[in-house]
Amino acid sequence: MSQFHTDEYIEFFIKSDAGEHRSFPKEQACHNINEDCPIFDGLFEFCGISAGSSMEGAARLNQNKCDIAINWSGGLHHAKKNEASGFCYVNDIVLAILELLRFHQRVLYVDIDVHHGDGVEEAFYTTDRVMTVSFHKFGDFFPGAGDLRDIGVGRGKHHAVNVPLRDGIDDFSY
Helix, strand or coil, rough: CCCCCCCHHHHHHHHCCHHHHHHHHHHHHHHHCCCCCCCCCHHHHHHHHHHHHHHHHHHHHHCCCCCCCCCCCCCCCCCCCCCCEECCCCHHHHHHHHHHCCCCCCCCEEECCCCCCCCHHCCCCCCCEECCCCCCECCCCCCCCCCCCCCCCCCCCCCCEEEEECCCCCCCCC
16 A cells, blocks of 8 residues: 555554554544544454455456456545545555556556546555546536546646536436
8 A cells, every 4th residue: 555655644544453543543634534534343354355466367368367457445536645535445446556567568547437437546646657538427516526627747748637517417418
């Protein structure tokens, strides 16, 4: 998990499993631990299993041990480097992409969730090695990101592609 997330953030989850989080309300606020992302028993283990499964899938793809890898408990695309968001604690997708980048020059990430893949986009916003493409509901809707004009910066310019969709879209208008 430390390939993307900060040591401080990971330590917080280790403490949460030990029950120590109750005495650290400031850290909870700092890491966006709230009603959407509450502490629960086994949180650190859950994060490890989810992230580890995606990383293992990527490693198997790298080693040509499979053609397709799916982690049904993954896809936690809102988690940031140092904070939880939108029911996502650890960004398993970013970790899997980092594993893929060990063997591949470039990775294309396509997100077809109703919510914008903001955590993944943010992680790779400045690089040309990962292109993020997000199809998502847009407007007054969580996480409030993913505007058509958000295209990346620096070397990552034009490597973030957003397809913001409004309410009422149908096949014809799409």
